[in-house]
Amino acid sequence: MTQIILAAQAGGAQGGSMSFIIMMVAIFAIMYFFMIRPQQKQRKKIQQFQNSLAEGQEVVTGGGIYGKVKRVDLATGIIEVEIAHGVVIKVDKNFVYDNVAATMQTAQK
Structure with a gap:
């Protein structure tokens, strides 16, 4: 009986770490598309303007x-x-x- 409980706990911990990794990847993707990418586009636009003065x-x-x-x-x-x-x-x-x-x-x- 205790072996079943220990196996269930080990399996649950493994699934928890996988969901944590998926959540971190999702947060990074959201930050990239809503913060980093628009800033890069804006900086590129400003640099093109500065080069065409x-x-x-x-x-x-x-x-x-x-x-x-x-x-x-x-x-x-x-x-x-x-x-x-x-x-x-x-x-x-x-x-x-x-x-x-x-x-x-x-x-x-």
Whole structure:
């Protein structure tokens, strides 16, 4: 009788660990599809925008500064942005995040 109880306990523990592994895989899959994958897509979209910067585009920097691109230096990765008439600042290419014209069109829809 005790051998049957011990065998049942051993079998139950084995099934419990299998369900735990399945649950952990399911949690990881949910995190991947709802958190990691969308962030990767957004980062790829921002990187494509940064690589296609051109003079005359109105942009927003990471600090929330709006301005117009005056000069793009791809060798050093520095963008010169005019934030007011005659006021030009240098910004790293990686900190220019959005195109103002595209944002305004999306907001007006």
